[in-house]
Amino acid sequence: MSRKIERLINLTIALLATKRYLTKKQIFSSVEGYEGTAETKERMFERDKDDLRNLGVVIELGSFDPLFEDEAGYRIAPEGYALDLGAITGIEIALLSLAAEAWKGAALDRSAHSALTKLRSIGVDSDLDALPALAPRLMATHEGFQIITTAISKRERISFSYLSQSYESELRTIEPYAIATKGSHWYVAGRDVAKSALRTFRLDRIDSEVIPSKDGSGYEIPPGFDLLASLDLEQSAHLATVDIRKGKAQLMRNAALSIADKGEWDRITISYLDSRSFIDLLLWHGDDVLLIAPESVRVELTTRVGEIIDLHV
């Protein structure tokens, strides 16, 4: 096993150090580790190329002179191999470290850690003292998380079973566009293939493995697509006026667009997505809140409260 690793490292060094393309013959005669019959060497080399490609090392195929049909050769272009973020400062390294450390114990922990190792190898010391005391943390423990991020970068469709509002598992296939988190939930958005429309899914409602598939891969993601902005757009669909008791209904107070003092009560305006979940929120606060407008939602609310009474008398 060690010999294979040695050979892969030696091949990387040889292809990276050369300015000219190395032919297979040159590789086999100079890079240590290629042994056996011509056929064996050939097979070894093909596998090694695949392995390096899987590690993200790009091997270029080219020839010395485009005018002559030379035997093709191989090399690794340093600009395709090495990390290049331009000149980087200690503060930037500190910010990136904070970004990587936010993943501790969560889905992309391993990738964040290896990214951090590469950044630390640049040789610029992290200037952590220049930052205020912050310890942001990403909570992402869903098993499918990594599969989804990989699928987004590879433009691969994913399928999973999703708990519908009626709590039934439905099989969904989407072309994932983006993943984002807000209010302690993670969301993935993409084009639902069967519905041929944009849909957003909450990760904790996925109740199966996430299966990537090569079918229909290579789709386009709308440039600049912003998942949270599209959620926010929906969220601010309607406006309501609510009276809330002083010192109460903290959650609604925080979400208020405006607050006016009315003595014992405050009058706020607030936006809501759909009337039912807005009524849920109002009823959580019992008689500390009173919906003033819109009238249609007031009517719906009193009907719902009547239903609660009917269920419990």
Added chain:
Amino acid sequence: MSKSAQSPLSRTARLLDLVPYLATHQGIELSRLARDFSVTEPEMIADLTTLWMCGLPGYTPLELMDLSFESGFVTIRNASTLSNPRMLTEEETIALLLGLDLVIESLPSERGDLRLIAIDLVARLSSRVNVPTKLSAKPSIPGSVRAIIQDALHKKLALEILYHSSYSDTVTSRVVTPIEFRDENNCEYLWAFCQRVGGFRSFRLDRIQSAKLNEQTIVEQGTLVEEKAEKISYTLRSHSRPRAIMERFSIDKSDYAGDLPAVAFSYEWIQRSILACSGSVELVQPASARALIVRAARSILERYKSG
């Protein structure tokens, strides 16, 4: 260490990343190096031994990498070909981009300077990854609150927090002795001894409105005995919107059949939650709490009729 970290491919990746790391950390302690790469010391020695056999074609001492690690400190020479860190993979870039967005959102508003630097980093990283979308991470908890709690845990100091209890819908100031962070149902909690109630309580981090160190109060952690909060068992019946009910009452999927068993720590919370399902759910047991729900619902209805 997991088996996958020892597969030929992940070892090769590690060796490629080890060289630039060593080049900028000459003389690093072997034990620290092993820790930095999440492997054991024997595994790290095996890696270094393999690396020692590698170099440019020719493979004479002139071309091989020159590693020394017998003394417990590691140095590397003659490794310039591999001495640049490798490009970030797409997954590494995605991890950093999401992390950076969280950092940006967590920065205090007066640090616009850092915000600009971070936004510039996002632009530089984004151009290197095949993802044209904005990767967003909005923190549900102010980054500074967690930093202060971490500081208190580290220094074994008490904390003064302003806490919004959603059960009673009140904001109270409390002095607490922090014990640890806990994750439950996708939320992060602080498990702490609360001086105000004289017992252990868990505080949802996103409901802590502010926190500061309280240097005066020192509590011997050894004297704190954990007590169990009293659990209330109750039963629900779903009439519509079952997913919302299962999520709101944190009922396990395996219990989804017929009447739903659930557990809570406060009658007030149960009552509020039933009301907040606006008729989708019925409290079956305990019967005594049904009457309270009817009373609360009637009082709401009265307000709307008179208002």
